[in-house]
Amino acid sequence: MHVDSVHRCLLSDVPHTRVEQKAHTRQALLDTALRLLEDRSLDSLGLRELTREVGIVPTAFYRHFPDVASLGVALVEQCLGGLRTAVRAVRDGIADSDAVISRSLSVLVAQLHERREHFRFIARERHGGVAPVRRAIREQLDLSAAELATDLLTRRLPHVTALERWEAQDVRMLATLIVDHVVQTAAALLELPPGDEAAASDTIDMADRQLRLIALGSRHWPG
């Protein structure tokens, strides 16, 4: 029960270099927190509970974060940062398809299955009880919206003609609407009972129609 605590023995082994050890424990803290927050909110997560689960003593927590809120913003950056690069990679992958919308949506659904607790955490803490975490999420989502906006401007979408002649704020408006809707859809999907495939495809179907309606509106903007 000394230096070789639980999380050290079990996981990726031998590198006993010091910085790697620290990074490893830090990651264990983040992962365990994400797991514990599957059906609770961040400000009900106790420092002791977390460290107990990780297998270290409470005070060791302070070597990595000053408090739980900081752990929260680190978690946000890891979740949404990784998600953004993933989405970007996919967007770069498909050159320009005709059905960009339903394509992107199915990508989202796939991401949602293999990163459930990431999405859940973001949806839960977006308007949650910890102010710094809220700010961090807003920052990342704004960044995502900005990326989507330039993406919309760069490639010619088939249904959105003459987008390049829009006002800049209108492009941003559209991107924000889409991002918000996607996050909202993800949250809705996550609250469904895990087995219910029928309800899930219903939700996805509705989200798809909603996105198409938005695209339809964009085509005729500014009316």
Place this chain on the structure above:
Amino acid sequence: MHVDSVHRCLLSDVPHTRVEQKAHTRQALLDTALRLLEDRSLDSLGLRELTREVGIVPTAFYRHFPDVASLGVALVEQCLGGLRTAVRAVRDGIADSDAVISRSLSVLVAQLHERREHFRFIARERHGGVAPVRRAIREQLDLSAAELATDLLTRRLPHVTALERWEAQDVRMLATLIVDHVVQTAAALLELPPGDEAAASDTIDMADRQLRLIALGSRHWPG
């Protein structure tokens, strides 16, 4: 410090009938909870903390609710129930205006100013850590969406022609999109610094354009 506790003395006075007293204390619990939850989430609210603030002994709480979660769903019903009737009254008030959207939006903003903590609670707990509360909110929002759907079908909106020939699920799809967007806008407004009027009007302006874009899409549906 006996029977005539704090909340009894201060607020609406003499009716010492028993059921009124109980209802009064119950309401004090709800109000105080709403106040305490201004910048925290529900599952970090302690039973003792709440009763201490109300001015009753911890165990007295159980005379009104079996646990904090139940207090939460009661709060949801009070917030969203009241809000729904308020919105309905306003909608019945204006016969049919040309600018329904921006009209409704300014109504929302007005409601948002005089019921800040109600909206904040709903936005925070919608995807928050307490499952029964989440379910209650979803129920109420679905109800709101259904009301809006029949409202959209009943009165002829100027910009949404031939809505009565839509599929039922499409009307619901539109109503859900609008309700979600309104809730989202409310949450965004609430997270702004209270004094910043410029940022607020920016947000409102963007929400207005987004709603008009949705209406524009509706006009051309199903494309």
Place this chain on the structure above:
DNA sequence: CATTTCAGTGGACAGTTGTTCACTCAGTTG
């Protein structure tokens, strides 16, 4: 007027929480 009802009392229970402190001892450094 005697009896019942029940919202609120107050104390005690065993757990939990965040933070402090001096400490150990493996990995790094000069």
Place this chain on the structure above:
DNA sequence: CAACTGAGTGAACAACTGTCCACTGAAATG
């Protein structure tokens, strides 16, 4: 090889938590 650094230790602190229990006393009941 000796000195240093710093991630993790373990005990102790005061304060807090939810829930149990027998109780009081005013309003309601018949």
